[in-house]
Amino acid sequence: MKTSEIKEMTISEIEERLDAEKQELTRMTLSHHISPLDNPMKIRKSRRNIARMLTILRQKQLTEK
Template sequence: MKTSEITEMTINEIEERLDAEKQELSRISLNHHISPLENPMKIRHTRRNIARLLTILRQKQLNEK
């Protein structure tokens, strides 16, 4: 997910997407511990997406105040 796509989202949409990404990360990590993933870089991409979402969410929250 690109930063430009995230900035166009509302705070509620970002929070929903953040929850979905966190669930995806936990699912991927568990599957990777059981048997190796075909593409282990997916874990890194998911973690970075979560970080992007958190950063932009915090920026939007600060801009509202």
């Protein structure tokens, strides 16, 4: 997910997407420990997407106050 796409979302949409992304990361990590994923780089992409969402969420929260 691109930064521009995240910036267009509302705070509640970002929080919902963030929860879904965290669950997906947990699922991928656990399945990767059991048997290797086809593309383990998906874990890195997911972690970075979560970090992007958290950063933009924090920026939006600060500008709202």
